Amino acid sequence: MTALDTRTQTTVPGGRDDDRMVRRHRLGRPNWPLTILLAVASLTVLVPLYVTVAMAFKTSAQSVDGNALSLPAPFNPTSFVEAWQITRFPVSFSVSVGVAALTVVATLLLSSFASYAIVRNWHRRFFRFSFVYLLAAMFLPFPVIALPQIKLTAQLGLDNPIGVGLLHAMFQLSFSVLLYSAYLRSIPVELEESARIDGASTWQIFWRIILPLLAPMNATVGIFAFLASWNDFMLPSLITADPTMQTLPVVQNIFQSKFGTNYNVAFASYLMAMAPTIIVYLFAQRWVISGVTQGAVKN
Numbered sequence: 001m002t003a004l005d006t007r008t009q010t011t012v013p014g015g016r017d018d019d020r021m022v023r024r025h026r027l028g029r030p031n032w033p034l035t036i037l038l039a040v041a042s043l044t045v046l047v048p049l050y051v052t053v054a055m056a057f058k059t060s061a062q063s064v065d066g067n068a069l070s071l072p073a074p075f076n077p078t079s080f081v082e083a084w085q086i087t088r089f090p091v092s093f094s095v096s097v098g099v100a101a102l103t104v105v106a107t108l109l110l111s112s113f114a115s116y117a118i119v120r121n122w123h124r125r126f127f128r129f130s131f132v133y134l135l136a137a138m139f140l141p142f143p144v145i146a147l148p149q150i151k152l153t154a155q156l157g158l159d160n161p162i163g164v165g166l167l168h169a170m171f172q173l174s175f176s177v178l179l180y181s182a183y184l185r186s187i188p189v190e191l192e193e194s195a196r197i198d199g200a201s202t203w204q205i206f207w208r209i210i211l212p213l214l215a216p217m218n219a220t221v222g223i224f225a226f227l228a229s230w231n232d233f234m235l236p237s238l239i240t241a242d243p244t245m246q247t248l249p250v251v252q253n254i255f256q257s258k259f260g261t262n263y264n265v266a267f268a269s270y271l272m273a274m275a276p277t278i279i280v281y282l283f284a285q286r287w288v289i290s291g292v293t294q295g296a297v298k299n
Contacts, residue, residue: 056264056268057076057268079264079265086269087269092251100165102165102169104225104229111180115176115181115184131181149167160240161236165229172221172225176225179220180221187213231277232247
């Protein structure tokens with residue numbers, strides 16, 4: 001076949017090249033219905049966020065004028081100073097950070113250990129039963145076991161932020177094991193077999209081979225655990241006996257009930273509490289998406 005024949009064949013209408021050009025054209029066109037739907041959905045997040053920021057910088061008189069969408073005039077940053085003092089923000093913020101850090105570390109360690117043992121011993125009935133047992137715990141609502149948890153933590157001396165962090169990790173275990181198990185199934189077993197031939201133990205294989213490969217899923221599980229722990233209200237309010245050692249959501253509830261009409265100070269406190277979660281998610285969202293998608297497909 002000559003070069004002329006080749007060029008003629010590739011430009012025949014209905015050929016493979018035409019199909020590729022049509023697909024590229026379709027991919028290049030925007031999907032307007034989906035774009036409009038996503039824009040409307042984003043407003044459900046952006047509008048409340050705008051109201052929170054605007055209300056936080058208003059004066060007390062502006063915050064009760066009934067126009068939440070108006071811009072603050074004059075600009076009033078003193079609401080943050082009042083919220084800082086009334087809520088004892090440094091103390092409650094430190095408690096929330098400590099509880100969230102304990103939750104993240106405990107969740108990552110326990111979930112990765114349990115998932116690795118379950119996936120690599122799936123042929124054994126005990127490990128399959130353990131996986132089903134953990135998944136069944138996801139359907140158990142917290143109010144059903146709230147009273148036993150309160151009594152148990154009080155008897156063990158864990159009615160404090162440490163007990164709250166440990167319970168947060170326990171409640172995150174089921175969902176985290178589900179994510180880790182799906183991701184571990186995409187890791188080839190041949191990597192572990194090669195290391196075992198070289199004399200590596202199971203512990204060395206996990207720490208030196210498996211754990212580094214779990215980096216995207218570690219970020220995903222860590223973000224979910226952090227957000228769940230940071231935003232939780234019910235568990236700290238029920239478990240922590242000392243009111244001065246409460247987390248930010250509980251402190252803000254006390255603040256709101258005590259100063260219900262001081263909306264600008266309340267919204268300033270909400271904004272200070274929201275800032276860490278927004279910053280963490282903005283920096284880690286690409287790892288969250290990559291961890292979920294990579295665990296969905298087996299290599």
